[in-house]
Amino acid sequence: MTIMKGFLTLAAFKKATVWGTPVLCAAGDGLALSSESIATDPETIEDEQNEANGVQRLPDIGNQMFGGSIAMPARYEGLEVILAQVFGTAGVPTTVDTTARKHVFKINDTLEGIFGTLLLDRKVHIAEFTTFKWTGFTLRVGQGKRATLEMRGCAHGVNLNTSAGTNTQALFASVTLPANREFLQFRQMVIRANAQAAGALAAGDALLQVNEVTIEVDRALKTDDVNTEFGNRISEPTGDAFTTVKVSISFSKLQDGTGGSAAQYILQLSKAAQKMDITFTGDTLAGAATSKFAWTLYLNSVVFKSGTPNIQGQSLSPFTISGQAYRVLTIPTGFPATYTNALTMEVVSQRVGDALA
Numbered sequence: 175m176t177i178m179k180g181f182l183t184l185a186a187f188k189k190a191t192v193w194g195t196p197v198l199c200a201a202g203d204g205l206a207l208s209s210e211s212i213a214t215d216p217e218t219i220e221d222e223q224n225e226a227n228g229v230q231r232l233p234d235i236g237n238q239m240f241g242g243s244i245a246m247p248a249r250y251e252g253l254e255v256i257l258a259q260v261f262g263t264a265g266v267p268t269t270v271d272t273t274a275r276k277h278v279f280k281i282n283d284t285l286e287g288i289f290g291t292l293l294l295d296r297k298v299h300i301a302e303f304t305t306f307k308w309t310g311f312t313l314r315v316g317q318g319k320r321a322t323l324e325m326r327g328c329a330h331g332v333n334l335n336t337s338a339g340t341n342t343q344a345l346f347a348s349v350t351l352p353a354n355r356e357f358l359q360f361r362q363m364v365i366r367a368n369a370q371a372a373g374a375l376a377a378g379d380a381l382l383q384v385n386e387v388t389i390e391v392d393r394a395l396k397t398d399d400v401n402t403e404f405g406n407r408i409s410e411p412t413g414d415a416f417t418t419v420k421v422s423i424s425f426s427k428l429q430d431g432t433g434g435s436a437a438q439y440i441l442q443l444s445k446a447a448q449k450m451d452i453t454f455t456g457d458t459l460a461g462a463a464t465s466k467f468a469w470t471l472y473l474n475s476v477v478f479k480s481g482t483p484n485i486q487g488q489s490l491s492p493f494t495i496s497g498q499a500y501r502v503l504t505i506p507t508g509f510p511a512t513y514t515n516a517l518t519m520e521v522v523s524q525r526v527g528d529a530l531a
Contacts, residue, residue: 192502374508
């Protein structure tokens, strides 16, 4: 008897080219998940006719809707492909030194044609989501923890493969994880901010003493577009509204001076825009390179909209302020050229090649 056990499972994702047609996943396509909540519950069309009986007759199958999220610890290497799918623009990475490569992910206006095949090895079968479209992600890191990445999306359909199908149990044995396992950790994070129109962010400039940061990207795709193209399955989701980039930072206490919590509260009240960057730098060198693994998020123009440091009895007053990042027409001073959108992300890893190729 085969029994699904979470600790024995593995996932995989590979870029596909035809909506509804799965591709074969192989070495290097693996994803190590901590959990997933992708619903696979096709709808039914209930029989509402009256036939002089108190019990309904059998229903018909309705729309086939599949979607949800996967969650995992954030790794410096191995998540480039799924992150690039949400941003929509990648390109061939530049060589930093020796084996280190810098990937730059930018928000594309559209995500048409960008999707892939997602696999979940449940041991009793391979859940093959034929083509899966990522609709957004949430990156969160709190004190004393590893960063976590939650990816959200929807699928055209699902096959439960054992010995037949594109990705069978036998073929899934070739799926492997990237060799580098270094994780993003809270202690490796530096977050800086100053006025949107001010000078370049510098070492030690406006360092925020936070205890949690959350970045949420939502591509606002229409995920329920069922028409005669596929009958009862969705067409490839496309943009239905503005992409939003939400930002949330938490402080353990309200204080003036160094640390920025009182200053950030004042800026939240005034709705003054700031530019920010958030950098994670790994401990381990990228092989023989001198450059370390790194993630850097550039936020061009952040406006905090809510958050109040209320008095809570005799204790300190922790508080969270939340807002949104926006695009700008002029690159902020000190930001790299072409980084004009709400969020641009750099990933330094050993992955070679365009993450969207």
